[in-house]
Every structure is written in structure tokens, then in C-alpha cells.
Amino acid sequence: MCPWKEGGVLRSFSGSSKKAKRRQKKTVRETKKPGEAIIKGHRSYDLMLSLQLGIRYTVGKITPIQKREVRASDFGPRASFWMNFPKEGSRLTPSHPAEDFKWKDYCPMVFRNLREMFKIDAADYMISICGNSALRELSSPGKSGSVFFLSQDDRFMIKTLRKSEVQVLLRMLPNYYNHVHTYENTLITKFFGLHRVKPSSGQKFRFVVMGNMFCTELRIHRRFDLKGSSLGRSTDKIEIDENTTLKDLDLNYSFYLEPSWREALLKQIKTDSEFLKSQRIMDYSLLLGVHYRAPQHLRTRASYRRTMTAERLTVLSEEGKTHLYLPVNGFYQHVTI
Structure with missing residues (x-):
């Protein structure tokens, strides 16, 4: 019997009774969620809006396309797409309160297939990250200086990356895809999307969307x-x-x-x-x-x-x-x- 459940987390081995489940739900309600909610006026508010708009655009564009096996041309830095998001909106993008920004989506077909492979529903994915609830910003647990965001339902983690880290991930992506496809119980991080935001008056932000491990x-x-x-x-x-x-x-x-x-x-x-x-x-x-x-x-x-x-x-x-x-x-x- 496989010891893992959906999401790569080891199955719980106790507390299967109704009483135990009620106790578990009560415990969850009592737990204070980590991080700081990103509301208007927060230093990351515009970045959050750009992330949400870009991800909504990406998933909405790729999901209706008929699913197919990935090809060699779906991988690598050339398998990326740009979209401008002017503040006033355009024929393809809505108006928004953030400043103008450019959105870059890396290997969209690969990550679409990965999300489906990991049983992530497209609508749930967009609601979790791009819904009405604000993301939460976490203090960095490591020495990299990366910024971490967490969806309000705790399902997804977003981490900023350096350019060199994006290059490494793109280089290993074909082998990563084959590995997680072969080993469904892998303990390696599940990646759901790789993107870049370039505000008109600011620096580039590169980030990866991952499953929240807890x-x-x-x-x-x-x-x-x-x-x-x-x-x-x-x-x-x-x-x-x-x-x-x-x-x-x-x-x-x-x-x-x-x-x-x-x-x-x-x-x-x-x-x-x-x-x-x-x-x-x-x-x-x-x-x-x-x-x-x-x-x-x-x-x-x-x-x-x-x-x-x-x-x-x-x-x-x-x-x-x-x-x-x-x-x-x-x-x-x-x-x-």
C-alpha cells in the first residue's frame, strides 16, 4: 500500500475516527496563519496584482488548448511568450490599478501538463492564487534573499528567483518532467509555473509557483x-x-x-x-x-x-x-x- 497521498505528503497513520477528525479541524482553526497579508499600501501590492493578472491570463489562455504530449520545442528559453499589460487595458488584457508591466511566461505547455499530472484543477489554481483574497508575504527562511508569497488557502507557494536559478530550472526541466512522470511518489518539489514580471518603472521579478509542502x-x-x-x-x-x-x-x-x-x-x-x-x-x-x-x-x-x-x-x-x-x-x- 502506497504510503504517500496526493501532493507528495506521507499519509497520516492515526486519528481516523470522527472524533479525531473533529479535533484536527479545531486545531487547524486555532492555528495562526504565517505571513503578512498583502493589502493596498503594502510594498508588494502592485507586484501581487501583476502576478495574479499574469497567472490568470496564462492559465486562461493555455487551458482551452487540446492537451497533447510535450515536444522538444516546448522546452527551453525560446518556448516563452510575452504580453503587455497596460494600466488602461488592451484588446487582450483588462484594465488594472497597478502600473504598466510586461509579462513573460516560460514553457506554458510543459507547466500546463505538469499541473494536470499533479492533479491541479485549472479553475482551483486560479481561484487560489488569483481570487479575491490577498496573498501573504513570508519572511525568507533561507540566505538567498528570495521573497515568498503564500496563497490564502495555503495550497501554493510563490518564490522569487535569480536569473541564474531560472536558467538552471529551464536546463533541467526536460529531465525533471520525465522524473516526476516516472515516479509519481517523488519527494521533489512540484513546480506549477515559471514566470517573469517587468514593471514599466522597476526591476524584473522572476518567480516559480510551487506546491506548499505543509x-x-x-x-x-x-x-x-x-x-x-x-x-x-x-x-x-x-x-x-x-x-x-x-x-x-x-x-x-x-x-x-x-x-x-x-x-x-x-x-x-x-x-x-x-x-x-x-x-x-x-x-x-x-x-x-x-x-x-x-x-x-x-x-x-x-x-x-x-x-x-x-x-x-x-x-x-x-x-x-x-x-x-x-x-x-x-x-x-x-x-x-
Whole structure:
């Protein structure tokens, strides 16, 4: 039985009763969403409007076209399309409150097929990102200086990229497409779109749309970014909360999986790692999330370590104690070009 569910997230192994499900929904409602809502007056407001207009245009244009297998000509920097979005609107674009901007869409047929491969409905995709609700801007979890946006329903993450990162993604896109098509349980990040915005009076913004790795009905109590190394791999924060990104040396307890699940998981990690190696990607990590059925209110680093040393979390069956989530490998959040 496959241990993954839709979206590359490991299945929850407990809490299947109605009572457990009610408790899970209550927990979700109590969780404060991370990030800052981008409303009028926010520094990223015009950029958000441009993103939403461009994505709505892209998806609306490509979706009615009859689906076909991708060709070699669908890949690469030449498989891109431009569109001008003047403030007053045009024959093809609506009027809008942002300044004039140019929109560039990379490899639209490839990403259309990827969205369908990942079972992303086009209408749901547009509503999530381009609906009436504002996106949320997150503080950057890495050293790249990238800006992150999150859809209000938490399903999609948008990350700004450097030009060199776009070039790497375009170079590896044919092999990435084949990999995720071959291995439906891949833990590698799911990419849904690659775009560029050029405001008339500003700099270019390149960005990729990805699946949010922690979009789940369950509350994620602990998050770990694991590289398999020890140098500098512990958090320096004193206060630990649910949004703290913990590292390798902070993970000092074990998970027990059913043998078949463990074998499948390790096999997929090895397969994905070999793929990243073949693409000359060196700096990547595994993002792991943990949900506690009876969460401890752990605030300080010291109490976190004491409690985690005393406990061993078990994932065995539907009578188990925790839910273990191994979302998509977020290597593009950590890749160094």
C-alpha cells in the first residue's frame, strides 16, 4: 500500500475516527496563519496584482488548448511568450490599478501538463492564487534573499528567483518532467509555473509557483530542514514555536515506521537524490513536519530538548501516537547556484 497521498505528503497513520477528525479541524482553526497579508499600501501590492493578472491570463489562455504530449520545442528559453499589460487595458488584457508591466511566461505547455499530472484543477489554481483574497508575504527562511508569497488557502507557494536559478530550472526541466512522470511518489518539489514580471518603472521579478509542502488539515507542531550534516545544523533561536525551522542536530529522537513504508521511503529518497546529483544540484535538503496528537506546549529550546530526549515518537499503525509528514523535497528553497 502506497504510503504517500496526493501532493507528495506521507499519509497520516492515526486519528481516523470522527472524533479525531473533529479535533484536527479545531486545531487547524486555532492555528495562526504565517505571513503578512498583502493589502493596498503594502510594498508588494502592485507586484501581487501583476502576478495574479499574469497567472490568470496564462492559465486562461493555455487551458482551452487540446492537451497533447510535450515536444522538444516546448522546452527551453525560446518556448516563452510575452504580453503587455497596460494600466488602461488592451484588446487582450483588462484594465488594472497597478502600473504598466510586461509579462513573460516560460514553457506554458510543459507547466500546463505538469499541473494536470499533479492533479491541479485549472479553475482551483486560479481561484487560489488569483481570487479575491490577498496573498501573504513570508519572511525568507533561507540566505538567498528570495521573497515568498503564500496563497490564502495555503495550497501554493510563490518564490522569487535569480536569473541564474531560472536558467538552471529551464536546463533541467526536460529531465525533471520525465522524473516526476516516472515516479509519481517523488519527494521533489512540484513546480506549477515559471514566470517573469517587468514593471514599466522597476526591476524584473522572476518567480516559480510551487506546491506548499505543509498544506494539510493537521497542525504541524515541528518543522525540520534536514541536510544530513552537522556543521552549523542547529537553530540559534531561544524561543521555539511551530514556525521555527529546526535543523539536523535539533532532531534527537527516532521515528519507527512499518517495514514496508520505511523501505519505500528510503528507496524514493535515494532515487530522488540520484536525480538531483545527475542534474548537478548540490545544496538541497529534506523538509519534515511532525504533528503531535497530544502536543506539548514547548516554548524554549531547553524544554524542547529535555522533552524530546525523554520521548520516542512512534508511527506504527492507526493506533500510533503521531502523524509524520515528509513533504516534497524543497531543494529549490535551498539551492545555491
